Amino acid sequence: MNQALHSISSDAVQRIRSQSLRGKNLIPGVTDKISLAIGEPDFGTPQAVIDAQVQALGAGYTHYSPQEGRCELVDAILASAVAVSGRAFSSENILVTHGGSAGLTATILGLINPGDVVLLEDPTYSLYLDGINMAGASVRRFSRGEDGAFDFDGIDRDAKGAKLIILCHPSNPTGAVISRGEWASFADIVTRNGLLLLCDEAYEGLTYGDSPFVSALDIDGLSDHLIVSRTFSKKYAMTGWRLGYLVGEPRLIAAASTVHRTFNGAINSANQIAGATALRQAGEEAEKMRRSFHRRRDLMESCLSKIPSIRFRRPEGAFYFWLHYPASLGNSSDLAATAAQAGVMVRRGEEFGASGKHALRLSYATDEASIVQGVERLGRVLT
Template sequence: MTALRMGELRRRSRRPALAPAPPGAVSLAMGEPDFPTPPPVIEAAAAALRAGHTHYADQKGLPELRAALASRLPPGRTWTADDVVVTHGATAALAAVVLATIGPGDRVVIPEPAYSLYADLVVFAGGAVDFVPLAPDLHWDLDALAAALPGAAMMIFSNPSNPTGIVHREEELRALGELLDGSDTLVVSDEAYHRLVYPGHVMTSALEVESLRDRTVYVQTFSKTYAMTGWRVGYLAGPREVVDAAAHAHRTCNGSLNTAVQHAALAALDLPDGVVGAMAEAYRRRRELVVSELSGVPGLRLVPPEGAFYGFLRYAADLPSEVVARELAERKVLVRAGAEYGPSGEGHVRISFAAAEDDLRTGLARIVAHLGDAGSGRAGGDILRLHFE
């Protein structure tokens, strides 16, 4: 018999089981860098295996890796290795903190559209998801947050944002700190895309904001910055009591992370900045391509991405996003349905530009052909144009 909690998760989850693109199709669905892992990282893993690093590691992570990560956390307080837990990707970090701190009936505020894992984890823990729609520019609606936050056990968000590509500004974060003043609400800030911020925008970590620092669990991953998705290296840092509880949850569900992989992660931290910079520059060019190809297309509207490698594309066709995603798949381009990311995501599809430029051009052309003039005509509604905000 299926457990009650799992039955509820299956009923409410909108997360699809993704598969490779079929022959002839291009995928703009995956949030995965198309770059290979840098060779020094691979070589470090091989060297660790040859050196005999094939046994269990400390369940919180190699002390030297945790110390290196602590030294790189934003300033404002003294961080040590004991403030950091190395996890099986950011997914396990998020799961650990939610399972360690959220119980039946606890309310968790999620500004949405938002990464769909957040809501699934809250449901899995028995908590209550409180979705709060974003403002029209896809930044936080602070008035709506002010109404939702009192009594909330937690707020979860990503910055830069998956799926919207928005970079939440320092003043937004400071306003959040003011709204939470005097409360016990825990903040979980998923900053997986912190190195992917485009010209004209500035990334501010929640840990840099004094009013948030002592209540924030910072979640990070090697996946996006270092093209290490398959290596499954993530980590979290934050208040010691929460970190210790999350470490206990993680070791219960996952155990320690692959030892040789942790040595590879140490090598990734020592990569020249130009290695990461070159990948970030490629994403910047692709972002410009996305904006250029979609600009002025009747029936489509995009708030230009400020960070990450996603575009959250609104279409005029009067069809559910899951239907639109299925129609696009039939036309050999894979995207994610906007409804996966929350109620406000309906009427959108998410595209990823973590794809080769040729595939990106091909996919965008297929999207425009299906949802541009044809989409607006089929909907019979107002034509929406891309605009810059």
């Protein structure tokens, strides 16, 4: 890097550059590749949602929206997305955001000061670490055991003196979900230690087990400590629309809103009308996509079971497998590059934390033929 350019960067930018785990999705120069790397549904956005935006543009919804969100979308969120918790919410509990990413970053910057401590799972989505570094805070990591269980005694010890805990539910990259019993343990730790909790529910609605998805919004004792971030990207195949929302305690929402309005401003009006339509009318199409992801999960599991060198747990949500492979095959960055040369793109485990040094993330948010062929190509690298 040019030294003069480096020297003009802020301390926050330099912290992110020096510590960020985030990497590129593709490696240049590879042809005939199959991507199992991208966390993006391959389905089109439901037609009713597209039609709603086109109609909104034609009707003149081309001007500024209220900072916290248009009433059409806020009301739809209150009616469709959070009413299931049985709790009383109002518009003060809602902030419409520029996708899930802006909601997450605005929350972190709105609540965290330099020197604060944030609890973060390892492995987990890499964006959180960048936001924490931007805020000048530090991280304490915790992990699930080999059986997928949390060490709540260890988390409780780490919570001493911390300010915030961030959870991804269902998990990116492991697909693990948090049960109601586990939520009760988290609620106890949060309330006793005076923590705040940011729960990223980007994959809400994409679970495949017998037990229903349990949102953090539905847990007694958390409401005064909680912000939940959701997005339309995954459930409704709206990644390019950049539309999300926060639900939480009004003081926490207000803090996030101050940050969000500074670097984003209000979300465009027509997209918000489309988002309200998704919540009110696209549930059946979203369920069809979920069922397809379920079939693809089972197909990828069947394919992966033929590779003797790896181990993994069946994901209960999202659309990822988290694979552990022998350390003798090298670190995940090198192995992902080798896989790319073999014609299959995967995400390196190190992007999600130190525990991913010898792990890879595979996405089954693609067609069945790509799953079969991609895993076959990866299998040749892993044997």
